[in-house]
Amino acid sequence: MSILANGDTAALMAGPVAARMKPPSRFGDKAFEWLTLAMAMAVVALVFLVGWQLARGSSLAIQKFGFHFLTTSTWDPVAEQFGALPFVYGTVVSSLIGLIIAVPLSIATAVYLTELAPLWIRQPLVSLIEMLAAIPSVILGLWGIFVMIPWLRDYPFPLFKKLFGWTPLFRGPIYGVSMLAGGIIIAIMILPIITSVSREILRSVPNLQREAAYALGATRWEVTRIAVLSYAKKGLFGAVILGLGRALGETMAVTMVIGNTPQIAASLFAPGYTLASVIANEFTEATTDIYLQSLFEIGLVLFGITILANLVAQLLLKTMGTKMATRAVQ
Amino acid sequence: MRQFRRMMKLHKLSGKFLGLLLAFGLSATASAQMTINGAGATFPYPIYSKWFDEYAKVDPSVRFNYQSIGSGGGQKQILALTVDFGASDGPMSDDNLSKAPGKLLHIPTVAGADVVAYNLPGNPALKLDADAIAGIFLGQIKKWNDPKLTALNPDVKLPDQEIVVVHRSDGSGTTYIWTDYLSKISPEWKQKVGTNTSVNWPVGLGGKGNEGVAGQIKQTPGALGYVELIYAVQNRMPFADVKNSAGEFVKASLESITAAMATAQIPDDFRFSITNAPGKDAYPICGATWLLVYEQQKDPAKGKKLVEFLKWAAKDGEKMAKDLQYAPLPDSLEQRVLKRIDEIKM
Secondary structure: OHHHHHHHHHHHHHOHHHHHOOOOOOHHHHHHHHHHHHHHHHHHHHHHHHHHHHHHHOHHHHHHHOOHHHHOOOEEOOOOEEOOHHHHHHHHHHHHHHHHHHHHHHHHHHHHHHHHOOHHHHHHHHHHHHHHHHOOHHHHHHHHHHHHHHHHHHOHHHHHHHHHOOOHHHOOOOOOOOHHHHHHHHHHHHHHHHHHHHHHHHHOOOHHHHHHHHHOOOOHHHHHHHHHHOOOHHHHHHHHHHHHHHHHHOOHHHHHHOOOOOOOOOOOOOOOOOHHHHHHHHOOOOOOHHHHHHHHHHHHHHHHHHHHHHHHHHHHHHHHHHHHHHHHHO | OHHHHHHHHHHHHHHHHHHHHHHHHHHHHHHHOEEEEEEEOOOOHHHHHHHHHHHHHHOOOEEEEEEOOOHHHHHHHHHOOOOOEEEEOOOOOHHHHOOOOOOEEEEEEEEEEEEEEEOOOOOOOOEEOHHHHHHHHHOOOOEOOOHHHHHHOOOOOOOOOEOEEEEEOOOOHHHHHHHHHHHHHOHHHHHHOOOOOOOOOOOOEEEOHHHHHHHHHHHOOOEEEEEEHHHHHHOOOOEOEEEOOOOOEEOOOHHHHHHHHHHOOOOOOOOOOOOOOOOOOOOOOEEEEEEEEEOEOOOHHHHHHHHHHHHHHHHOHHHHOHHHOOEEOOHHHHHHHHHHHHOOEO
């Protein structure tokens, strides 16, 4: 659309009208370029600033604990021994649970909304999903404690234990608050963002794709699978990564249902703890320097994990691109 | 129509004039008004804000701005001199005090208590003693029908059920009082865990805030945990009578907290702990909260106003404590505090 418009103006400029106009000043263009560059750089600088500030704020802890900070699991503010391993584990595992639950749900929802749903139902459904994103985290957490946890404890969890108790994942006592509950809350929180981004991506798949597939005699499911989903694969992956980004940093609601116990347990019924939660819990009352600095280092670790997750995603995306290209060539 | 428009114009003009007048008036009072900044503990925030409100009527020339950012923040800010007074739920450590650029005074204001809340079928009234509480929180007493618990509660039929221990996950003065008590009554706790606003818990689930702990206790059959007395009273949660060091079972109440302060050993720097206080009527798991001010005030005008306020708080402010479910200081301690406030120099 915009290319066309540019072409139009170019054609106009070439005409006699352009001859009467002053030679176009490049200053505006340049200024615009510099301005946008400055804005883009500011964002990059902000990321570095955050990283640098976190590293500076945790220098004492980095010096004292070194690499052990990441490999030990004692978190003892009294003895001033700090190890972040259980928090790293909790963040990664709860986010993964969240993704495992939320991704199929939200992509299926997006497919339904763009491909299958009757028109009159689409807008109300979209609004409802977006409303879910507007619920404040702490409210969701309270709902988690008073509604979700008792329900999970009484119905689904005992069922999981009965069905899958033979795996180490679903063993041990059921308290309700647990790594699994944390993952479920995360899933609820990232569902709207993955759904709405996926929906936009599926909507941007050209109709020609669908029509071509239909013309070849494909069924609705085949059209969705071949023409739509595989076309939008990269974009959908991006939507998932956006969801992961949110999942890693989710704090308040998770804190309220995960049990806040710094341990590494195989069972998903056991309570856990996340990096973001321990900062939210302990920052205000941390009185000694090394304690505060260790919390800063927790922040640095979380920052590192987020960046790492993004890098891995980019890498995956690249290999995904080349795979698709080679397949096309073949 | 024209008339109307003219009227509107006049109206608008007068409106502007009024706004201007108002702005002038406000800035005039603002310049005459002094703002004293404070930051720190969240536990006493309700009563402090009540005090500041009431004090505005006593002395309109001074305004207080208090940020309840937590005791850790309060201590940091007063050490960095970014506020005029700090507030903390635990006394400052020697280590932190040595960082202060001048002599810091601890001014105790009010006190509160931790209660042992639980969730059992029928919610029977329970009695607990120091050994039982320490045993439960060290993970040595695991079941409700443990002989230690049944011996303390012969009239109650305790179920053969696991005790689900719940503690605070966020750093808090409530946890400070709780661990201070456990450290005093159990050498094993003192050596293994210790006293702090958050600790490395041997057992239990962590709930965020009083509401998080209370929520988990209410939702989990067989749960036991500690919450602030105010919170338990307001939410009608059952809580246990605790045996004090004089051998009496005492119910937590504002009176039994004040009694603990009256009988506890209180050193001259007011960095005291009133847990496990002697005295027949003393509830054993309670603690005070403090304001932190420098003995040598930098700004004489501000210092004078601050001292006036502190005196007012110790005399008149204390009377408001009970209405807000805080325990006031006993008279003997109040006199000592007033004397200390007099020692603040400009």
